[in-house]
Amino acid sequence: MFDQEVRLERLLARHRDAAVVEPFTGRPALIRRDQILVADHDAPAAEDLVRRWYDSRQAEPGVTRLRLRSPARVDVCELAAQLGGDGRHRRLSVSPNHLVHGQPLWWSGPADLPRPAAPLPAPAGAAAGDARRPVTVAVLDTGLSPHPWYEGTEWYAEQRDEVTEVVDADLDFELDAQAGHGTFVAGVLLRHAPAARLRARRVIGGDGVGDEVDVIRALAWLAAWGRADIVNLSLGCHTFDDRPSPVLSRAVAALGRRTVVVACAGNAASDRPFWPAALKPVIAVAALGADRTDRAWFSNYGWWVDACAPGVGVTSTYLRFDGTRPRVNGIDPDAFEGYATWSGTSFAAPAVAGRIAGLAASAGLTAVEAADRVLDPATAPTLPDLGVIIRP
Structure with missing residues (x-):
């Protein structure tokens, strides 16, 4: 730490x-x-x-x-x-x-840093023809970097220039604290919903920090666009009075009832409401620990949390980057070949969003219908203050 x-x-x-x-x-x-x-x-x-x-x-x-x-x-x-x-x-x-933060950030420092991982096989069934209906997931995050899992898709080609991540903004030849965050989130989504179309919007920088106004601006754009079935927000903040920002609340409400919004519960190890996750229309997702039976030590929890999913040692898509840090015991700690292991509620949220997207696509359901099934406590186990357990 x-x-x-x-x-x-x-x-x-x-x-x-x-x-x-x-x-x-x-x-x-x-x-x-x-x-x-x-x-x-x-x-x-x-x-x-x-x-x-x-x-x-x-x-x-x-x-x-x-x-x-x-x-x-x-x-x-x-x-x-x-x-x-x-x-x-x-x-x-x-x-x-x-200020809003991506959530491997634990108040003012990462709960975990990304570590190089071995390549993962691309998700099976990625062709749109494998789905009974198209599903679009909006990812408001750091943007997307090219990756073999999706760089040949039509949806990525439509937006790659406008959403490319800035991974070393301070030009110190090291990755910014949360560089690759959006790319990592995208991989988690695609593992659960291979046929999903992602629509990215850059609202936080590679340091994991952005403004509430940028999130509101992106939500207003999505509301006007009107084609997002699900919105993933692996970011958030505490507010000065622990009440929801009324401006952000209105921006979420403007998406309409047919759009499902999923957000991470935050990494402050607290029951203090974390926004926008704690908003009533939003599905708040906490992180399960390594044993996947109880809360990760860093994860927020509370009455406002709806679901929990694995958030420790998650492996997903990442950048290609070789930094300046020396080898330790023969291992290069910052030589990434497109895959990484990372922890945080940031990566539990897209597991839930992806599960909803995957079910909506495969069963021909609306996102709201799919969310109701995925989060139905009558068919899935629950944990106090963590909600419905979503496992792989």
Whole structure:
């Protein structure tokens, strides 16, 4: 386990407009300074109320980002709470711009690093003709790198240039902390649903960090596109008040009831709600440990978790990369040949999303019908605070 304070310092050094906030002791969150997010229909009212601190606005489908003047030193968490209204009922849909993280990230450092693995055989039955109906899974993540499992497919050719992962953004000849995260998630999905078409969107960087606004923007694009059966979100965050961001909640709701959203439960070893997984319409997935009988030590848990799947020592598709680290006992720790072993709730979530996609395709079901079958506690074992157990 990496030293958490050191990892946090590095994150803040790389994202200089980020800040740690802790309105409640022991329950920190990460936000962008001087930014608040507002749902479209509430933007004019919110803009009028913050005019004395106002700097600029950026309006996009699904969200408006208001930037405040830095010298004003506005507490954006307190401001969001005031604009939203006291008590349980919110008047305006307003939120700070929280940072989101891919989830091998354990608060401020990886629960695990990827390790080179031997090649895996490509999933059988990958031809679309093997399915009774086409199923599309949207992957909002770091993007996708070329891989033999899918680089010859039509769906990858349509989008490869726009979603290619940035694996060494700081040009230090080493992989960024979560480089290959999206490619790894894609492999887990395809192992369970070989005929699925993936639609990737890059919302976090190779360091595993992104903005809530980027996730909302991607969800709004998916809602307008209207062809995603399932959305996989192997990322998330804690919020400053442990309540769901109303802006992100609206973006998820805008996908409609025919789209199934699956998200990782997070790696803080806590029952503190992790968003968007803890949203009511979202299937929250925790990680099982190596023995696949109980919770992985790092996995979140709680009343809001719907399912659990293997999340320790998962093997999947990865990058081709040979770094600068020396051999240890004859083994090169950063020479990857397209496959890796990794741990985290990030990789439990696509196992569940893939199981749903695979059943929908093979049985000709809607994604919602398939999800109901996969998560039916009458036909599958369950664990307290972990939900339905999904095993390979």
